[in-house]
Amino acid sequence: xxGRGLLWSLVAILVGLVLRRRLDVVEVRGRSMAPALLPxxxxxxxxxxxxxxxxxxxxxxxxxxxxxxxxxxSALGAGGVTLRGDNALRSTDARSFGALPPSSVxxxxxxxxxxxxxxxxxxxxxxxxDLHGQ
Amino acid sequence: xxxxxxxLRPTRxxxxxxxxxxxxxxxxxxRIEAESCLRIIEKHDASDDKLFxxxxxxxxxxxxxxxxxxxxxxxxxxxxxxxLEKYPDLHETFWKATKQASKVKQTLDAGAAKxxxxxxxxxxxxxxxxxxPEKTRVNGRPS
Numbered sequence: 001x002x003g004r005g006l007l008w009s010l011v012a013i014l015v016g017l018v019l020r021r022r023l024d025v026v027e028v029r030g031r032s033m034a035p036a037l038l039p040x041x042x043x044x045x046x047x048x049x050x051x052x053x054x055x056x057x058x059x060x061x062x063x064x065x066x067x068x069x070x071x072x073x074s075a076l077g078a079g080g081v082t083l084r085g086d087n088a089l090r091s092t093d094a095r096s097f098g099a100l101p102p103s104s105v106x107x108x109x110x111x112x113x114x115x116x117x118x119x120x121x122x123x124x125x126x127x128x129x130d131l132h133g134q
Numbered sequence: 135x136x137x138x139x140x141x142l143r144p145t146r147x148x149x150x151x152x153x154x155x156x157x158x159x160x161x162x163x164x165r166i167e168a169e170s171c172l173r174i175i176e177k178h179d180a181s182d183d184k185l186f187x188x189x190x191x192x193x194x195x196x197x198x199x200x201x202x203x204x205x206x207x208x209x210x211x212x213x214x215x216x217x218l219e220k221y222p223d224l225h226e227t228f229w230k231a232t233k234q235a236s237k238v239k240q241t242l243d244a245g246a247a248k249x250x251x252x253x254x255x256x257x258x259x260x261x262x263x264x265x266x267p268e269k270t271r272v273n274g275r276p277s
Contacts, residue, residue, distance in 0.1 A: 017141045025142055030150035042144055058148055070148040085150060113142065 013044065022047045024107065026058070028070060032085030036123050037070065042114035043122070045107040051081060054124040058107035059083060059100055070109065081105050159212040159270045161258040164204035168254055170197040171238050172247035179242070191242070198239035201250070202232050208257065217264050224260070231257060 016023030028041040036056065037043070051057045051073050059081070061067035071083035080099035111121045171194050178190035209228040218224050231253040237246045261267075267275045 014138075014141060018136065020145070025144050026146055026148045027144035028150055029147045033150040037150055039150075042142070043148075061149070068146065068148045070150050 016046075025113070026068075026070075026107075032087050033070060033072070034087045036072075036086050037109075037112075040115070041112050041118070043070075043112055044110045046110045047106050048108065050102065051076070051105050051108055056109040056122050056124075057081075057083070057105050058109070059105045062100065062104070073105075157270060158272070159208055159261070159266065160275065161204075161208060161254055161261050161266075162275070164201050164208070165251065165254045165258070167197045167200040167204065168235070168238070168247065168250050170194075171201070172244060172251065175242050175244045175247055179244070194242075195239050198235050201235040201238070201254075205232050205235065205254075205257070208261070212261070212266070212270065213264075217260070220264070221260055227253070227256060227260070 013023060017025065024045050026043050026045055028037045028043065029039055031039060033056070045058060053073050053076055055073050056070060057073055059069050059071060061069050069083070072086055073081055074084040075082040077099070080101050081104075082099050083105075109122050111119070113119055174190050174194040174197065178187050178194070181187055181190070205228060209232075213224060221227070231250070234246065234250045234253055237243070238250050
């Protein structure tokens with residue numbers, strides 16, 4: 001990206017943040033998305049088109065709609081969107097899964113802007129941590 | 135005033151706490167990992183291959199950690215306050231069992247692994263008596 005392109009991107013992000021309709025910023029709590037996301041990470045999220053497999057998205061918690069989950073899309077199908085935490089053993093249960101209606105998934109994580117030493121895009125596929133490997 | 139700082143202040147907190155609970159729980163999951171620990175200790179003791187023994191220790195520690203994880207999930211996700219009324223020593227039972235799993239993780243004591251199995255059996259009894267097989271398994275526990 002050229003210097004001018006980068007500048008315009010930043011301007012577009014700032015304008016988007018003023019409006020908060022399709023861009024927003026959120027903070028992460030919990031470790032189920034480690035190492036891609038860590039507690040306290042601040043993320044730029046966007047509402048731009050449907051999610052794809054591998055995307056990290058925000059979704060309303062089906063148990064409590066006031067809560068919002070941040071998870072990775074592991075599958076898309078007729079049954080809905082299947083979300084998983086990257087760090088299965090830190091999740092409630094490694095076997096937990098749930099297909100959610102696509103309408104409950106709106107925001108997609110674009111990148112991290114804080115902490116400063118980890119600014120950048122969030123990896124689109126999980127880093128494997130296979131405890132069962134022998 | 136509209137500042138960069140205010141624009142970048144998170145509007146909300148999003149949870150990476152846990153996946154959606156599927157509602158499937160069974161102490162058997164902890165028991166299988168605990169049985170692995172016992173068998174690995176026996177294999178370790180029967181071998182004089184240094185490398186194999188080192189692998190045994192490494193894998194046994196992983197399995198013992200999984201026992202603790204599965205017991206924790208049962209403790210804070212399956213068991214509910216009404217179960218505590220029925221079993222006032224529920225917390226004590228889980229505390230002791232997870233401590234025992236730590237002991238199995240730290241040592242090569244087959245007796246400790248056997249003791250852990252019997253503690254998991256005790257938790258299994260509570261799970262059965264509270265309707266666990268019918269409530270949490272898809273078709274009950276396979277016989």
